[in-house]
């Protein structure tokens with residue numbers, strides 16, 4: 001599995017070779033399905049002009065059917081990455097590319113991409129005096145009745161609940177039903193299981209895993225809750241100061257020590273990585289100067305990114 005995570009340059013060579021092999025006689029154009037579900041190259045992003053980047057030279061290629069957990073401390077850049085992959089923000093950095101299902105997410109948004117984040121539940125619109133049944137119908141639930149009913153069961157939702165009278169966790173369940181009832185090819189999850197009770201969370205994770213395996217659908221999931229997650233991912237990746245610390249690691253819960261050379265549960269790996277992040281930050285801070293976040297990031301980027309970083313004009 002690890003061999004499938006080519007760097008982008010290698011992937012392009014590989015793709016050219018494959019395309020040549022696939023070309024039919026008579027130079028008829030061959031159908032060339034996108035090889036990667038999610039692909040970024042040299043993705044650097046600043047939330048505001050003249051501020052340090054929140055993402056720094058992210059190069060990522062996630063295969064169809066993969067389920068990747070993003071692991072990183074608060075402020076590592078996980079939400080920013082997911083929002084950009086969902087096309088919610090325009091990236092203007094020179095040389096940065098983001099493709100989901102082979103399409104530019106912002107300019108040519110592909111179908112079948114679902115983003116679920118925490119801000120939804122804060123929206124006053126979903127706190128109105130309306131029944132769950134009417135709410136789900138208003139967003140097209142009747143068109144996906146079979147999946148909707150399955151999700152209502154998994155998430156233990158009562159159609160008679162009223163949206164303005166339910167708890168945060170119940171509202172989260174309605175959001176998940178709303179977001180997941182339309183079949184997705186790429187699912188971007190930003191810590192949406194945080195307020196679910198453990199039984200609903202467990203049922204949801206089983207559903208997502210089974211759905212992803214059956215339809216070769218792809219999941220990228222940022223979370224701080226690692227309990228009960230051990231058998232979920234196919235890959236894990238560590239983010240620190242807006243950059244990736246190494247490439248995504250194939251995850252096999254039965255062989256986790258071999259995969260990481262360290263502790264065996266996802267929880268203990270996350271804990272170890274976050275301790276390393278804190279040590280790294282403290283190291284940088286005690287190097288005789290007070291190090292800004294931007295300076296920290298400049299210290300941590302790989303050598304081949306440095307030229308790009310220094311060339312980057314923050315006014316874009």
Ligand SMILES: Nc1ncnc2c1ncn2[C@@H]1O[C@H](COP(=O)(O)OP(=O)(O)OP(=O)(O)O)[C@@H](O)[C@H]1O
Nearest residue numbers: 047048054072073074075076077078079080081222
């Ligand atoms: N709207 C914004 N404007 C300016 N800076 C922002 C904005 N949103 C995030 N940032 C900055 O970008 C960096 C990455 O934030 P991000 O929310 O992506 O981190 P995260 O890994 O998702 O954190 P958490 O685990 O706390 O959700 C942080 O330094 C944060 O301060």
